[in-house]
Amino acid sequence: MHKRIKSIVAIVLCLGIAGCASVPTGFLKPGEDCLASRQLQMRQYDTTDETKIVTSVAGLLQDLGFTLDASETQVGFVAASKKASAVSGGQVAGAVFLDLLCALGGSSPNATAHCDKNQIIKASVIVKPSLDGHKTVVRVTFQRIVWNMSNQINRVESIKDPKMYQKFYDGLSKAIFLEAQSI
Amino acid sequence: MKKLKNYCGIIPILFLIVTLAGCATPAVNALESDASQVKLRSMQTRAFDTTDKKKMMQTVISTMQDLDFVIDKADFTLGSVTGSKFLGQAVVTMSVTVRPRGEKQLLVRANAQYGIKSVEDPATYQDFFTALEKAMFLTAQQVD
Numbered sequence: 204m205h206k207r208i209k210s211i212v213a214i215v216l217c218l219g220i221a222g223c224a225s226v227p228t229g230f231l232k233p234g235e236d237c238l239a240s241r242q243l244q245m246r247q248y249d250t251t252d253e254t255k256i257v258t259s260v261a262g263l264l265q266d267l268g269f270t271l272d273a274s275e276t277q278v279g280f281v282a283a284s285k286k287a288s289a290v291s292g293g294q295v296a297g298a299v300f301l302d303l304l305c306a307l308g309g310s311s312p313n314a315t316a317h318c319d320k321n322q323i324i325k326a327s328v329i330v331k332p333s334l335d336g337h338k339t340v341v342r343v344t345f346q347r348i349v350w351n352m353s354n355q356i357n358r359v360e361s362i363k364d365p366k367m368y369q370k371f372y373d374g375l376s377k378a379i380f381l382e383a384q385s386i
Numbered sequence: 387m388k389k390l391k392n393y394c395g396i397i398p399i400l401f402l403i404v405t406l407a408g409c410a411t412p413a414v415n416a417l418e419s420d421a422s423q424v425k426l427r428s429m430q431t432r433a434f435d436t437t438d439k440k441k442m443m444q445t446v447i448s449t450m451q452d453l454d455f456v457i458d459k460a461d462f463t464l465g466s467v468t469g470s471k472f473l474g475q476a477v478v479t480m481s482v483t484v485r486p487r488g489e490k491q492l493l494v495r496a497n498a499q500y501g502i503k504s505v506e507d508p509a510t511y512q513d514f515f516t517a518l519e520k521a522m523f524l525t526a527q528q529v530d
Contacts (some may be wrong), residue, residue, distance in 0.1 A: 226500045230473055230508055230512040231480075233452050241452065278443045279463035327457040327469075331444040342448065346456040346472065359472040361454050 221268070223276070243365055245342045246372050247333055253279050255382060256330045256339050263378040269326060279330035289322035296365050316353045323348045324362070326371075343371055429508040431495045432515045432526035433487055439465060442492050442522070446482050449518045455480065463507065476501040481516075494518070 248256060260281050261271060269283035298314035305312050325346045333340045345362035436442060439462075446467050447457055455469035455478075465484035472479055480498040487493040496514055498505040505511075519526040 226503050226505055226507065228510055229513060230478060230500075231453055231498065231510050231517070233517050234454070237452050240454075244451070273459045275460040277456075278440060278447065278460055280447065280457060280460040282456075293481050324498070325456050325458075329444065329447045329451065329457065331448070342451055344451050344454075344456050346470075358442060359475065359477065361456070361472060 237383045240340075240363065243363070243368050244344055245340060246375070247338045247340050250339055251332065251337065253330050253332065253339055256341060257281060257378065259375060259378040259382045260328050260330060260341065263374045264326065264328075266374060266378065267371075269324075272325075278363060280328070281330075282325070282327045284323055286321060286323055289319035291319060294318050317351050317357065319349050319357055320352045320354070321350045341372075341375065343368065422510065426506065427495070429506075429511050429528065430497050431493060431529045432518075433491045433493050433529050434519075434522060434524050434526060435490060436492055436522070436524060437486065437490060439484055439486070439492060442484050442494065443467060445522045446484060446494065446518065448513070449521050450480065450482070452521075454512070473500070487529075494526075 250256065251361070254276070257274075257276055257279050264271065264281065264283040267285070268287075269285040271281065271283045273282045274280060295315065295318050298318050301314045302312065305314075325348075326343055328339050328341065328343045330339060332338070345367055346360070347362055348359050349357045351357040405529045407478075434442065443460065443462065443465060447460065447469075450457060450467065450469045453471065455471045457467060460466065461466040466481060467484075468479070468481040470479045472478075479497060480494045480496060482494060485493050491525050494515075496511060497508065515526040
């Protein structure tokens with residue numbers, strides 16, 4: 204009997220403590236993939252003209268359809284965001300099929316309403332001199348927030364897709380060239 | 387002895403009430419924090435032996451980017467940098483300020499929020515400053 208009571212007390216204690224302390228620790232420690240993502244997100248340019256690179260970055264972001272949200276050129280920082288559609292044909296088709304099946308079975312899970320609809324992509328770019336001071340380093344990071352068909356936030360994530368970064372830097376090389384030609 | 391057993395049954399219920407009541411903080415307490423002001427400052431602040439504010443801010447930004455943050459705002463005059471990152475479904479926002487301390491030092495203060503909660507764990511801030519001092523090649527000094 205006593206053992207039972209003790210275990211109940213222990214469970215309640217655990218629940219009580221777990222319920223309040225929800226802030227995890229260690230999230231400000233660089234992860235193991237930190238070097239890999241640095242390589243993905245960073246490029247060096249053979250110039251010391253930071254202003255030129257920052258203007259090219261702003262130009263490129265506009266080329267990509269982003270609107271500029273904030274900037275501080277003295278530290279070489281530009282932030283921009285873009286609203287875009289997040290509808291994926293496959294996901295919607297799957298959800299409609301699931302809904303149909305469930306309707307036949309007599310229930311309504313409404314999977315279609317949970318499909319991705321819109322997204323906001325946030326980009327932040329920092330331009331700074333390299334460690335030896337002879338080059339300029341650019342680093343961009345992307346994040347996105349995805350809403351579903353019923354306008355609820357479906358998920359939030361950092362974008363780690365190499366294609367995204369490749370596209371950005373391909374564009375930046377062109378933008379730097381265009382900027383040099385004053386186009 | 388039987389009486390004692392009866393009491394034992396009440397204890398978990400009482401504990402539950404106490405803990406649940408502890409969780410529900412009224413809106414008026416938005417300006418309150420659990421830690422004392424001095425303690426909070428000491429865990430969030432470090433001094434660095436440099437006066438290069440620009441380099442310090444750029445290093446703060448790149449350290450935050452290493453930690454998966456996306457920078458939302460930066461201001462050179464204020465020396466502030468604000469960024470956010472996603473941790474599962476929660477959003478972590480952090481702002482860092484860089485300001486001069488005396489003639490030879492810069493003071494860096496970081497404060498983070500996890501969802502709706504302020505982060506008041508010294509070890510978490512220590513992790514950030516450890517990463518920052520590595521990137522800056524300087525030692526972060528505790529400030530009293």
